[in-house]
Amino acid sequence: MSAPSNKAFEPPVTAAILVIGDEILSGRTKDKNIGYIAEFLTNIGIELREVRVVPDLMDEIVSALNAIRSRYTYVFTTGGIGPTHDDITADAVACAFGVSIDYDPRAVAMLSERFPPDQLNEARMRMTRIPAGADLIANSVSKAPGFRIGNVHVMAGVPAIMQAMLDVVAPTLKTGVKILSETVRAGLREGDIGTPLAAIAAAHPDTAIGSYPFWSETGPDTNLVVRSRDPEKLMQAVAAVQAMVVTERARLKG
Amino acid sequence: MSAPSNKAFEPPVTAAILVIGDEILSGRTKDKNIGYIAEFLTNIGIELREVRVVPDLMDEIVSALNAIRSRYTYVFTTGGIGPTHDDITADAVACAFGVSIDYDPRAVAMLSERFPPDQLNEARMRMTRIPAGADLIANSVSKAPGFRIGNVHVMAGVPAIMQAMLDVVAPTLKTGVKILSETVRAGLREGDIGTPLAAIAAAHPDTAIGSYPFWSETGPDTNLVVRSRDPEKLMQAVAAVQAMVVTERARLKG
Structure with missing residues (x-):
């Protein structure tokens, strides 16, 4: 017989979700990610303890992220990593962690798989700006990556892309005893x-x-x-x- | 000609939602209230600025409620006002406001419309416990009322009941300029x-x-x-x- 697992005696693995986006708060877009992530985490033994939804405003994102990232094992963010001016999540995360942000050659290489050089314009290059020290999260749907820094996983808001990113992230997570x-x-x-x-x-x-x-x-x-x-x-x-x-x-x- | 409205120069009317319930965080129940309330508020000129989802834990509800009720014109809570032991929202709200809570004769009268005396048991009477100083919010679906205290509106989690309560609350709200x-x-x-x-x-x-x-x-x-x-x-x-x-x-x- 093998020794019994000690997992039952370990502290629970916990998580919070931070949904970023004016369109959720206006009601124009109905969130589909909270329920999906909640069920996904429950199934791998991670306890979702809190969710916050904040607008596309730097101060709001930074203060919510800093409030929750110290409280839980993991944070998962959705939204705000696209190519337009209202996509400010990467900058906000860099600010919350006090690190610089710049074009990341690994992310540029990923986008280059999809876009020829003449289409890799300023807007699309915006999606290659990654906080210093982050690992990339591959995006099999549309190539522009998410990233992980510390215990925070930054993912897309489009459900199909978020789900693909969560599948990439899952094997890297410490899991607890499934409830x-x-x-x-x-x-x-x-x-x-x-x-x-x-x-x-x-x-x-x-x-x-x-x-x-x-x-x-x-x-x-x-x-x-x-x-x-x-x-x-x-x-x-x-x-x-x-x-x-x-x-x-x-x-x-x- | 009538004088132009001054509403455009007034500060915006803002709101936050606090969703209370383990079943949302476990993913067992998929929230349908956030999107509904968001759209409802947008349509009457109230800006939803933040949403939080917390578990059925006293400390979590109290601290989230106190954090948001001072920041926004209105707070709307959903969930945790039923007849069972895990329904602790009314107690948490009383605690957050520092007021007592007791059986409310107005709430008892409302429940008596639906339940004969022999069915008004301890569990159902739990739904008549209302923080001191609160106004009741009528529930046309199943009678057990919500309540308003200060700027906080406490509503049911069942979508049909929440929606009926929101219709009752709406005419009492200060509205802003519709975006x-x-x-x-x-x-x-x-x-x-x-x-x-x-x-x-x-x-x-x-x-x-x-x-x-x-x-x-x-x-x-x-x-x-x-x-x-x-x-x-x-x-x-x-x-x-x-x-x-x-x-x-x-x-x-x-």
């Missing part, structure tokens, strides 16, 4: 079971129990989601929830 | 026009010009969105963008 999750469909209204559910939650401190009401074809219903890093504690709490649901159904409908 | 917006479809790739677009942006300081690439049936294309509070300045910038697009199309394709 296990089981859902119990109650067949009851949320308010019917809130009191016994709270007692179960209090009795199972190493689990997190969420309650999510929804409408089914038969009327109001509730999904009870139990989450834990520890499979045994998870199953104990799930069993308690299942037993409670059976009892409450009998009491209310019997 | 006008015009979109010019370039018929060109973003990188083709980044340089002349930056010059136009620099020459029209009272406008904000965004550039949003997309794929159309004919290949890569770009929407150029010009925004301003001033209709005359908007049209001047739009005309400059349109002329630039015509010139660049001729240069690149002619």
Whole structure:
């Protein structure tokens, strides 16, 4: 037998997302990246702890980035790395880290795969400006790279490109113990079971129990989601929830 | 003739959204409220400046709320006001404002419209706990109210209920000058026009010009969105963008 993994005793690997873009705040563009990244990170055992959305303003990006990058294992940014004047993320990240920014020969080489020299104009060259000390994140969709500096991963805002970049980044990330999750469909209204559910939650401190009401074809219903890093504690709490649901159904409908 | 409105000279009315919920951060539930509220506020002349998503943890909710409520005209929260143990938003808001929280007779009356006394159990009564000094926000969908305290509006996370609450809140809000917006479809790739677009942006300081690439049936294309509070300045910038697009199309394709 191999030695058991010590991962369960390590501190959790955490993350925050910083979405950068006026178009999200105006409502013109509906964000599709937060939910995608959240699910992606959960699936590899990284806990997303916070999300912020800020406008295309230097001070706002710098102060949000500096507030979150010290709090979490990783930060993922989306948006603001295109070829136009409103794309200021790279400059803001350089400013937040206190490093210089310049045209990066590696990034120029990547863009040269797509654009002949006469199309590599000032605007497109803007996408090759990378903060000093950063590693590039390859972009298989449209070539212009993202980058990683410190614990911050700077990615595109276009979902297809962001997703391709996240696939490149994933193998480089330290991952934690995946949080296990089981859902119990109650067949009851949320308010019917809130009191016994709270007692179960209090009795199972190493689990997190969420309650999510929804409408089914038969009327109001509730999904009870139990989450834990520890499979045994998870199953104990799930069993308690299942037993409670059976009892409450009998009491209310019997 | 009536006197011209002074609204154009008033400071903008601003807002932030605080989304509260583990289920958004785990990716289990995909947020639908941010985009809806963003568009709603833009349409009534309120500028959304920031969004934060935080977990169902007291300290996180309190510190995020206190950070943003002093910065913006209004704050809108979603989530965490249901009947179960993980619904702690009302307590967190009371804590952030330093006020007490108790069962509110007005809220009890609202819930009594829906639930007979034997169903108004401890869990459902939890939804009638309201911070001292708050006004209630009626909930036409499921009766349990939201509330307003200071500049903070506390709303449900279920989109249909949140939307009904926002309709109730809207007439009470101070609104600004609606930001006008015009979109010019370039018929060109973003990188083709980044340089002349930056010059136009620099020459029209009272406008904000965004550039949003997309794929159309004919290949890569770009929407150029010009925004301003001033209709005359908007049209001047739009005309400059349109002329630039015509010139660049001729240069690149002619």
